[in-house]
Amino acid sequence: MALYDMSPKAIIESLPLTEPVLLILLSLAGQPQHGYAILKDVERMSSGRVLLSTGTLYGALRRLLDDDWIERFEEEETPRGRQAYRLTSHGRRNLQLEIDRMKHITRLATLRVATKES
Amino acid sequence: MLPVYRKLLRLYPAEHQEMFAEEMMAVLSQECDETAQRTLFVRGQFFLREITGLLRGALRERFRVLFEIQDELSFATGRFAMRNGFRFPKTTIVFMALILGGVLTAIKKGQDIASSVPDVNPPLPVHIQSVHSILLGGMPLFFAFFYAAGLIGWAILFALRRSGVHRLAGMSTEQK
Numbered sequence: 001m002a003l004y005d006m007s008p009k010a011i012i013e014s015l016p017l018t019e020p021v022l023l024i025l026l027s028l029a030g031q032p033q034h035g036y037a038i039l040k041d042v043e044r045m046s047s048g049r050v051l052l053s054t055g056t057l058y059g060a061l062r063r064l065l066d067d068d069w070i071e072r073f074e075e076e077e078t079p080r081g082r083q084a085y086r087l088t089s090h091g092r093r094n095l096q097l098e099i100d101r102m103k104h105i106t107r108l109a110t111l112r113v114a115t116k117e118s
Numbered sequence: 119m120l121p122v123y124r125k126l127l128r129l130y131p132a133e134h135q136e137m138f139a140e141e142m143m144a145v146l147s148q149e150c151d152e153t154a155q156r157t158l159f160v161r162g163q164f165f166l167r168e169i170t171g172l173l174r175g176a177l178r179e180r181f182r183v184l185f186e187i188q189d190e191l192s193f194a195t196g197r198f199a200m201r202n203g204f205r206f207p208k209t210t211i212v213f214m215a216l217i218l219g220g221v222l223t224a225i226k227k228g229q230d231i232a233s234s235v236p237d238v239n240p241p242l243p244v245h246i247q248s249v250h251s252i253l254l255g256g257m258p259l260f261f262a263f264f265y266a267a268g269l270i271g272w273a274i275l276f277a278l279r280r281s282g283v284h285r286l287a288g289m290s291t292e293q294k
Contacts, residue, residue, distance in 0.1 A: 035141055035142070035144070035145040036144075036145045036148045036149070039145065039149070051167060052171075053167045053168045053170070053171025053172065053175075054142050054145050054146050054149070054168060054171065054172070055142070055168070055171035055172035055173070055174065055175030055176070056171045056174070056175060057145070058138045058141070058142055058175065059174075059175040059178055059179065061138075062134065062137075062138070062179070082141075082144075083141055
């Protein structure tokens with residue numbers, strides 16, 4: 001089901017994202033990337049903790065493409081027309097929702113832990 | 119590693135292969151170049167990660183295709199809207215036949231072994247004998263029944279899809 005067909009409730013139900021998916025989306029949030037660049041970026045962002053295999057990466061990309069979170073296009077300046085990926089407006093909006101959700105939890109957790117300590 | 123990986127990529131559904139196979143090979147090739155200078159341990163880890171990732175990915179894609187088919191069977195409208203790209207995987211038929219063959223062979227072997235051993239034990243009570251015979255006699259029937267039911271179900275779905283395609287072809291001809 002494409003995301004524009006989904007109700008806001010359905011979108012929220014698709015959250016939280018798994019860590020690899022979140023890192024892939026974050027990698028694409030800055031600029032469009034091709035497969036290998038995404039792998040390396042995810043590894044860098046997680047300080048080497050999340051090492052994606054090629055199969056895992058393309059499984060995640062496939063699902064994100066199906067749900068219209070990202071789109072695929074041919075890079076112009078490469079000799080063999082390499083495929084690259086970028087966030088769609090839906091993907092960006094949902095990434096923002098996920099970040100807001102995480103911020104809320106972090107704020108809540110900080111408050112609760114601080115209350116307990118005092 | 120690349121030839122092994124290319125062979126294993128065939129485990130993915132055809133649609134996925136068509137879309138991503140070359141790209142996945144290109145990414146893996148770059149990764150192989152990068153890890154070539156690393157220690158044997160790191161290369162081993164890399165190999166293991168890639169192969170397990172690929173196998174898990176292929177399995178997940180196969181399941182996804184199956185669930186998509188289920189999603190598109192609309193019982194609410196009483197019609198089956200099968201995707202044009204749908205094909206019952208030939209490998210599934212082969213695997214089903216192999217499993218059935220294996221089960222039947224195992225049962226036959228078991229019966230042969232049982233009959234070749236001299237009957238030194240006292241006869242079993244009547245109620246145990248009946249359960250034993252039901253199991254041995256019923257197992258092949260049980261598997262054959264489900265195998266046949268699966269084949270009939272697939273044939274019905276296939277026929278519905280074919281007839282749908284023909285109806286659509288007829289409609290487009292009439293419109294012209």
